[in-house]
Amino acid sequence: MTLSHRAAPPHAAVLLSSQLVFNLGFYAVVPFLAVVMRDDLGLGALAIGLVLGARTFSQQGLFLLGGMLADRFGPRTLIAAGCVVRVSGYLGLALAADLAGFLVGAILTGLGGALFSPALQSLVAAADARGRATRRSGRPSLFAALVLVGEIGAAVGPLAGAALLGLGFSATVLVGAALFAAVGVALWCVIPADAGRAVVASPMGSAPVAGADP
Template structure:
């Protein structure tokens, strides 16, 4: 069955991977930002239950990246990417057609499993292709990953707009639209994604703590997991802040558009600056920005929201600071992974990074999701949840100062 996806060409072109990220993010951001609102307002679930489901969705994706990366290393990226698209399509169809909580949870998890299959495979392909580019004296690997982020953010602009246009017809129509986007992506990749090398022998998926006997790498992925946990709050905590401010779900589109425009305009310049300054300084700064995103909302949480557009100021501050932190952290962190891996088993190393992030999201959302119920309305207690959210990346900022100290240009671990 896997041989049906074989292709003759083996050369990987980075622009094809960038275009795939664009389309994938259109399909993702058309659906997932509205899932928490659907669970809370339509299914009447409490904050901890919404947090658990959002955490399960993220864990089923990020937590399974290690498996997806190992499968891509074993069977080749192309077949795993195509299978991931089909799994995500099935998850969106369950979200669209399910009429009870069980199929909704299953659909949410399947959307995550699909991403766990195609995302590490695409990242590993981009790492190899961009490494060839860098060795040829062309665009560097960090710059290719920055472009990768820009294309993702272009999709993040179009996705919420598509979702916002369909929210009046119900969440099910939004999920159907997301499935349609991934059907288009599946067709394009089937014909244009080249064959990638496969490994012979048995498939072995070892736990990261046995596969990577590198204490610094283990410490790095634990500290780095606060990035995914923090950025995941765009789907869990941001709708809560919009509810506190009296804004509707249609405000998600413009707020996400703000984040995307920041990335489109600033990602490449910041990536070049980060490359010159180095990981030892950039990663702690990025995590400090993530922490400040939540602390800034805490300053407004107890006060009644003002009238007019100014009610969106806390949400816009949160999204802007999270996005700035992401723009510093993501390209630098992705560029460090091949140095830990020494250019071998890249899919598994990227998978381990994302799997630890999935664990952080699942545990963090479950433990702190209930606190967000108190942040739905202005009160002194509303600030507590935001302060607790900010402590997580703040701890990682201090950890990164120690973890990244040995990194200097040209150094190996």
């Protein structure tokens, strides 16, 4: 494994906080899609499965492409682009009134994650490599911390979403969109333009971290 980057990645706390907010914004919305499509739109199991499957494929199926684009254009650009696409998808879900609207919104939601998640992980890889020499023996890696905060977000997100559903699904989605927009702008401001390009070269490529779904 080799390290090659021209600018230091943001502080680890910034990256971990971003992952936490990303998971909060994701799990406050996506787990409730099936319920909303069934109860509010009266869609059947086949239509709901189509929407959820399209979202999953557009994200998990395109992770490799997102990693390649992050290596080519840099994590800063891909995170910003991913947040824009995710916000667009959330706005589409907030306005959706039929199957087509939910399908488009779900695909954009997944595509946004496919863009920003590998880019964020590449910055974590760079930060972890920089701190490896000074890390005390037995201290968990930054990737372990990334998974931990991601799981916290995955646990708290549905609780927040359930509370917000009292205001309506559209309001819940708009809150999620605001979270992604805020983090996207913040990371654009703190990530150097050339930070993290090709930060880690390994035979495994830009593989996603287990449990980092958003």
